[in-house]
Amino acid sequence: MFLARDLSLALDAASRRMRRSKSEIVQAAVAAYLSPDGDEASEAAVTRRLDRISRSVERLERDVTISNEAIALFVKAWLTATPSLTAGDQKAQNAKGQERYVGFLDALSRRLSSGRLLRGEIHDEQPGSGSA
Numbered sequence: 001m002f003l004a005r006d007l008s009l010a011l012d013a014a015s016r017r018m019r020r021s022k023s024e025i026v027q028a029a030v031a032a033y034l035s036p037d038g039d040e041a042s043e044a045a046v047t048r049r050l051d052r053i054s055r056s057v058e059r060l061e062r063d064v065t066i067s068n069e070a071i072a073l074f075v076k077a078w079l080t081a082t083p084s085l086t087a088g089d090q091k092a093q094n095a096k097g098q099e100r101y102v103g104f105l106d107a108l109s110r111r112l113s114s115g116r117l118l119r120g121e122i123h124d125e126q127p128g129s130g131s132a
Helices: 005-018 022-034 038-081 087-114
Strands: none
Touching: 005 022
């Protein structure tokens, strides 16, 4: 049997890495290639990976939705509750705003490092669960 140089080198490396003879590796590869179930097994593996990716994308979409809604609620509340300032008050408020921002970043850092995330506090509405 003849193998192209790059395949022969890859087979040598795999043989050393797996601590198997090259014959064992070639035999397993040929058996898998000729197996009538090979296509079905490959399709099942691809389907499992796609399912995992779909679930990850769904979680990501949920997290982004939660973040967007949280920010929108905060901005709405902030715009509603923030009074207009006179020119003299503006400088003091800017300093206070900077102080609060640093506090916000500290609190955010602590929360993220603790592993307690907002998404864990949000309850999903499951179809048929009676939630309205």
